[in-house]
Amino acid sequence: MTQVNGTPVQVEEEADEPGWEVDPDDDWGVAVVETVGRQLKLRREAVGMRAAEFGLAVGYGEDLVYKIESGKRIPRPEYLDKADKVLGAGGLLSAMKEDVKKVRYPKNVREIAKLEAQAVELGVYVGLSLHGLLQTPEHARALFEARQPPYSEEEVERLVTARMTRKAVFDKSPVPALSFVQEEAALRRRIGGTMVRRRQLEHLLEVARLRNVTFQVMPTESGAHPGVDGKIELLKFADGTAVGRSDGAFNGRPTTEPKELRILELRYSTIRAEALTPGESLAFIEHLLGET
Template identity: 65%
Template sequence: MSNEGVDEAGWDLEPGDESAPLVEAVGRLVKFCREAAGLRASDLGDALGYGEDMVRKIERGARIPRPEFLDRADELLNAGGHLKAFKEDMEKARYPKKVRELKALEDRAVEVLLYSNHNIHGLLQTPEYARALFEMRQPAYSSDVVERETAARMARKSVFEREPAPTLSFVQEQVTLERPLGGKMVLRGQLEHLLEVARLRNVTLQVMPTDREEHAGTQGLIEVLKFADGTAVGRSEGAFNGRPVSNLRELRILELRYGMIRAQALTPRESLAFIEHALGRL
C-alpha cells in the first residue's frame, strides 16, 4: 500500500471547505516568511525534506500544513513563532467538516446515548480498528483519506477526558464484538480497550445478545446528545429519514427506543463478563 499522504507535509483541502480562507492565509504567511528569509520554494523543500511542489501547494492554500511542518519551517525561517501559532488551527482544519461539527456537539454534551449495530461505535474504537474500517470502504479510500479519517475519529475521543465528565451510555450488538474486522489481533486490542472504557465511572457499556426474541433496535443506530441548557439532538437510521432531530416529540421517540434497548440488553456487569469471555476465545 502506498504511503502517500502519511509522510508528506500536509493534507489536501476538501473542495468548498469552510477552513479554506484560514488555510490560504497560513499559506501566504509561509510564503512571506520564506521570501523574507531569501529562500526559494525548492530551498525550503530541500531543507525540510519535501518537494518544491508540496511547498507551493501549501503556500497557495491547496494543502493543509501539518503541525510538524509549521514547527520546522518556523525555526528554519526564523518566523518567531508566527507559524507555530497556527498549529492547532491546522490540526482542526484537517478533519472533514462533518467530523468537526459532530465533535463540537460531543464536546458540549452532558449526556450521550449511543446504540450501534454494525460496528463498534466510533467513540469506542481503537486506531487499528478504525483504520481497518476505513481501509475496507468501497470505493476504496486513498491512504491519505484513510489516515485523515482515522485521525479525525481519534480526536473525538477527547470526550472521555473532559471535566466535568459527561455521562456516556453505549449499547453494542453482540456481533460487533465477535466479527474480526481487521483481523483477530485488531479485535483483541479492541475488546481490551472496551474493558478499560467500561470501567470508567461515567461510562455504561451494555451488550445486546443475538438470541433476544424482542429487540427495540431493529431500525438501526441511535444517537442522542443532551446539553446543559436542556436541549438535545438525536438521529437514527430508521427514523425521520435518518436526519438529525431536535424537537421534543421526535427526541422522545428516540429515547423511548433507546430505553427499551437498554432494558433488553445484558446488564453492565453481565456485559463485562461477556466481553471478557469473547476476549478469552480469541
C-alpha cells in the same frame, strides 16, 4: 539529492493524496488553509527568498510551496516547523499546527467531535459496528483499510487519528454520562485478527468499568426492537438543549425538535430495557475474551 549552500538536501514532493487536499465544501477549513498559506508567503517574501530557494531550504519541491501558499494544499506539521526555522518566525508558524491539524480531519468528524465534547450526556445504540468512541486504533484502522474503493495509507492514518481524537470526551472534567448499547454481532466479528480483537475486547472492559459509563449488549437472540432500523444517538447539553439522530427516523437527519427527541428517547429507553444488564454485559465480554 540537491545541494543547498553545499549541503545535500532531500527534496520531497508530496503525492496528491486526498488527505492533504482541502475540502472545497469546508468553508472554515478553506479559510484556515488560505490564511496559513498567506502567512507563509508573506514571511518568505519578507526575507527575500524565492519559492524555489525556500523549497530547497525546507526540503520540499517548488510546486508544493506554491500550492500551500495559494491555499490549495494542507501543509504537514513538519513543513511548518521547517518554515518557522528557515524564515525566523520565532514559533508563530509552528503555532499554526493546531489549527492545521483540525483541518486535516473530515468536516463531519470535526462536527461530531465538537458536539460530543460539549455533551453532558450521550446515549448511543449501534448495530453493525462498534461505536467510534469504543474503538482501539488497531480496530479502527482495520475498518478503514477494508473500505472500497480503498483509502490511501495516509488517508487511513488521518481518519484513525481523527477517530481517536474524539475519545478526549473520556478525559473531560466534569465527566459526562455515557451510555452505549452494542449489538452482540459486532462484538463477535473478527476484525483485524486475533490480537487486534483481543485488545479491542480488553479495551471494552476497561471502558465499561468506568463509573460514568453504562455499557450494555443486545443479544442476537433477542426479538425485534426499535433499533433494528439502525443507529440511534442522543446528546444532551448543560443548557438543557439536546440533539438526536436515528438512521430509521426523520430521514436520518439530526433533530432538536422536542416531539422528535421524545420519540428517540422512548426508542432508546426500550432498547436499554431489552438489552443485557451492565453486569451481564461485562460477563458476556469476559466470556468472548476467554474464547479468543
